[in-house]
Amino acid sequence: MLPNEPEMSDPVYILGGGSIGLLLATRLAPVTDIVLIRRPGQHPPRCQLTLQEGELTRQIAVAQVGADALAEPARRLIVCTKAYDALAALRQLGARLPADASLLLMQNGMSSQEEILAAFPQAHIHAASSTEGAYRPAPNRVVHAGRGITRIGRLQGQEQDWAKLLCQGGLASETVEPIRWHLANKLRVNALINPLTVLHDCRNGELLEQPAARAAMQRLGEEADAVLAAAGYRFADSAFDQACAVAARTADNISSMLQDARAGRRLELDAITGYLLQLAERHGVAAPTHRALYQRLAARA
Numbered sequence: 001m002l003p004n005e006p007e008m009s010d011p012v013y014i015l016g017g018g019s020i021g022l023l024l025a026t027r028l029a030p031v032t033d034i035v036l037i038r039r040p041g042q043h044p045p046r047c048q049l050t051l052q053e054g055e056l057t058r059q060i061a062v063a064q065v066g067a068d069a070l071a072e073p074a075r076r077l078i079v080c081t082k083a084y085d086a087l088a089a090l091r092q093l094g095a096r097l098p099a100d101a102s103l104l105l106m107q108n109g110m111s112s113q114e115e116i117l118a119a120f121p122q123a124h125i126h127a128a129s130s131t132e133g134a135y136r137p138a139p140n141r142v143v144h145a146g147r148g149i150t151r152i153g154r155l156q157g158q159e160q161d162w163a164k165l166l167c168q169g170g171l172a173s174e175t176v177e178p179i180r181w182h183l184a185n186k187l188r189v190n191a192l193i194n195p196l197t198v199l200h201d202c203r204n205g206e207l208l209e210q211p212a213a214r215a216a217m218q219r220l221g222e223e224a225d226a227v228l229a230a231a232g233y234r235f236a237d238s239a240f241d242q243a244c245a246v247a248a249r250t251a252d253n254i255s256s257m258l259q260d261a262r263a264g265r266r267l268e269l270d271a272i273t274g275y276l277l278q279l280a281e282r283h284g285v286a287a288p289t290h291r292a293l294y295q296r297l298a299a300r301a
């Protein structure tokens, strides 16, 4: 083992006790030491979490600490905040986050990963692209609403077997290479579906039935294809075909962005459409439909 390399006996810290944070805390606590990092403030040293899947519920006790009260360095850390909070949440850990910590980033989109790579150049950083579905109906309760798969790959530093840990916890997971391709593949679908569901206040499948929404989706797809091709990504199908297939498969779902909009929460728009627009500018490709959509939703927020 190299000096300072995290040992498997180091606890796994989970930053952010939201839907994905509680899902991972409850699934991984039976197989490894877990410490849940909550917002700064006073927290009892342990909390009783409830994991619900279908009719089954389980109580799991997990250690927890406020982000301002960590006693030990967090050498293995899974970042489970929203994309727009991730960098600030890591920075608030200060000296309790070793420069060469091992991080797994669970965020949707692609902007927070780039910010964290730039801010922590010595950290061993992996990113995940997950299709698990979870929500948190109460502060210490998580519903595992839909089983999916979590694809994990290295962005920087040494390889760590995060996928094995998730599998031990009963979550389907695999190591993939390159993870950026998987993040971009999810981003192109999210960029076509999520903002439009907010604009039309509709379920995923309705985008296929409303002619105006479907036409917008097609324009967004052509622009996304051009931007991602200019950035070096190659896909076997078009963004429009892929998004239509996902919208049909998840026809009754309310997208995560529409759930956030309806709950009055900030949207992960910068991580998805904002990132695509950054790529468009960097590579000199026009993306007027994405820009107009971004401006409309940003103005709404």
Ligand SMILES: NC(=O)c1ccc[n+]([C@@H]2O[C@H](COP(=O)([O-])OP(=O)(O)OC[C@H]3O[C@@H](n4cnc5c(N)ncnc54)[C@H](OP(=O)(O)O)[C@@H]3O)[C@@H](O)[C@H]2O)c1
Pocket: 015, 016, 017, 018, 019, 020, 021, 037, 038, 039, 040, 067, 080, 081, 082, 083, 085, 088, 089, 090, 092, 106, 107, 108, 130, 131, 132, 133, 134, 135, 136, 256, 268
């Ligand atoms: N939910 C899913 O099924 C799912 C599936 C795949 C991917 N994802 C992605 O995973 C990420 C997290 O999603 P989520 O649904 O779990 O979001 P969420 O329910 O909003 O959870 C985020 C949590 O982070 C906490 N947080 C924010 N800043 C913090 C800080 N500085 N210190 C400590 N905690 C902090 C928030 O605290 P407060 O509650 O106090 O704001 C919240 O509990 C997103 O990028 C999402 O797109 C989610």
